[in-house]
Amino acid sequence: MVTDSAEQSRADVTRARLLDAAVSAFAERGFHGTTTRDIAAAAGLSPAALYVHHRSKEELLYLISRSGHEHVLALVRAAVASSADPATALRRVVHDFVVTHARDHTTTRVVNYELAALSPAHLAEIREIRHHIEQAIRQLVEAGVTAGVFETPDPRMAAAALLSLGVDVGRWYRDGGDLVPEYIAARYAEMALRIVGAGSPDAGSG
Amino acid sequence: MVTDSAEQSRADVTRARLLDAAVSAFAERGFHGTTTRDIAAAAGLSPAALYVHHRSKEELLYLISRSGHEHVLALVRAAVASSADPATALRRVVHDFVVTHARDHTTTRVVNYELAALSPAHLAEIREIRHHIEQAIRQLVEAGVTAGVFETPDPRMAAAALLSLGVDVGRWYRDGGDLVPEYIAARYAEMALRIVGAGSPDAGSG
DNA sequence: AAACTTACTAAGCGCTTGCTTAGAATGTGT
DNA sequence: ACACATTCTAAGCAAGCGCTTAGTAAGTTT
Numbered sequence: 001m002v003t004d005s006a007e008q009s010r011a012d013v014t015r016a017r018l019l020d021a022a023v024s025a026f027a028e029r030g031f032h033g034t035t036t037r038d039i040a041a042a043a044g045l046s047p048a049a050l051y052v053h054h055r056s057k058e059e060l061l062y063l064i065s066r067s068g069h070e071h072v073l074a075l076v077r078a079a080v081a082s083s084a085d086p087a088t089a090l091r092r093v094v095h096d097f098v099v100t101h102a103r104d105h106t107t108t109r110v111v112n113y114e115l116a117a118l119s120p121a122h123l124a125e126i127r128e129i130r131h132h133i134e135q136a137i138r139q140l141v142e143a144g145v146t147a148g149v150f151e152t153p154d155p156r157m158a159a160a161a162l163l164s165l166g167v168d169v170g171r172w173y174r175d176g177g178d179l180v181p182e183y184i185a186a187r188y189a190e191m192a193l194r195i196v197g198a199g200s201p202d203a204g205s206g
Numbered sequence: 207m208v209t210d211s212a213e214q215s216r217a218d219v220t221r222a223r224l225l226d227a228a229v230s231a232f233a234e235r236g237f238h239g240t241t242t243r244d245i246a247a248a249a250g251l252s253p254a255a256l257y258v259h260h261r262s263k264e265e266l267l268y269l270i271s272r273s274g275h276e277h278v279l280a281l282v283r284a285a286v287a288s289s290a291d292p293a294t295a296l297r298r299v300v301h302d303f304v305v306t307h308a309r310d311h312t313t314t315r316v317v318n319y320e321l322a323a324l325s326p327a328h329l330a331e332i333r334e335i336r337h338h339i340e341q342a343i344r345q346l347v348e349a350g351v352t353a354g355v356f357e358t359p360d361p362r363m364a365a366a367a368l369l370s371l372g373v374d375v376g377r378w379y380r381d382g383g384d385l386v387p388e389y390i391a392a393r394y395a396e397m398a399l400r401i402v403g404a405g406s407p408d409a410g411s412g
Numbered sequence: 413a414a415a416c417t418t419a420c421t422a423a424g425c426g427c428t429t430g431c432t433t434a435g436a437a438t439g440t441g442t
Numbered sequence: 443a444c445a446c447a448t449t450c451t452a453a454g455c456a457a458g459c460g461c462t463t464a465g466t467a468a469g470t471t472t
Binding site for chain 3: 243
């Protein structure tokens with residue numbers, strides 16, 4: 001064969017092109033609002049070509065959802081581990097989380113709002129990744145409270161709010177506006193520290 | 207006729223039953239994942255009955271979306287006007303907004319996540335209501351900053367975050383959990399005051 | 413150049429979709 | 443009892459759906 005394990009075969013490129021087309025279509029019109037003909041056409045292929053490279057339309061959603069969730073989980077865990085100081089770590093978590101949900105809003109929209117279209121087995125698998133993401137953030141907030149650097153009446157609710165802030169960026173963010181992902185992330189990270197009642201590290205007034 | 211303007215005709219009751227069935231179905235499976243047969247069956251009627259009372263499937267979505275948005279706009283405006291003190295008003299806005307998005311999560315899910323399925327004309331009309339909602343909240347935050355009771359580097363971003371917190375409750379809230387709408391609303395209202403940097407009125411530590 | 417593999421498509425199958433049509437019940441006014 | 447309006451349904455149409463089948467074209471190996 002002319003391709004070895006390092007480089008991509010033609011099939012891999014086409015597979016990826018179909019996934020990209022599916023992400024765009026699902027983000028715009030939703031899973032059920034998208035036809036397999038839409039996806040194939042956007043990838044420059046005949047309707048049948050989709051089934052050469054993927055088992056079903058649902059498999060496309062699953063692959064998108066799984067890699068998207070795994071990316072976010074890795075990002076959150078890396079950010080949590082990036083500093084021993086809970087405030088510094090939380091700032092990083094929220095910053096990176098928000099940047100991803102803005103920059104990759106197309107993917108994160110599918111990831112967060114098309115769960116119901118997954119098969120029961122796939123949904124169960126995805127839910128587990130989501131649980132790890134939520135757990136990581138909740139544990140970070142609790143660690144900050146225990147360490148005495150955060151102050152909040154209910155860490156669980158604070159964690160839910162932080163997650164909501166990030167996830168919802170994927171809903172309202174639009175490309176080409178005057179708000180760039182980095183700026184949103186910076187403001188949201190400041191607000192996150194306020195939410196958990198982190199007093200000292202340049203989160204205060206001024 | 208046996209019914210006058212005060213009481214509901216049989217048609218009105220059936221119309222409402224179809225709307226209720228549509229809300230549940232759209233919230234669970236999305237607009238495109240729902241068939242007109244699903245809706246009619248859930249309302250205890252034949253598929254054709256839907257078209258006796260409504261023009262189209264899209265009209266059902268429009269009616270749900272419009273009344274849902276108008277309800278939220280009225281709620282926000284009433285809360286804003288409920289106090290001259292921006293902190294008290296904001297607490298009320300977020301509290302009521304969150305209670306609605308939890309208690310009526312079924313409706314608010316359709317309201318916030320099925321916009322793309324509306325016809326262009328209907329979408330334009332709904333967007334205008336959404337703009338009024340966002341404007342009311344942003345103006346309240348700006349009024350608080352002007353009055354010197356709020357402190358935030360970017361009132362527009364703070365307003366976006368407040369909206370996100372409330373809207374996203376509709377996504378994650380489940381009935382029958384251990385979190386009751388009133389409790390979530392109370393915690394979220396506290397966090398809202400922290401986000402806008404409202405220092406004094408029992409939003410601090412303790 | 414023959415034998416084989418890979419990447420793709422034309423055509424279409426069985427089913428479901430949103431919606432319509434024509435008509436049957438049911439209730440109401442006189 | 444009769445005419446009439448209201449409320450609903452049985453049947454089905456044209457279009458679109460996810461997916462399959464059978465085959466073609468292009469590249470690779472020997």
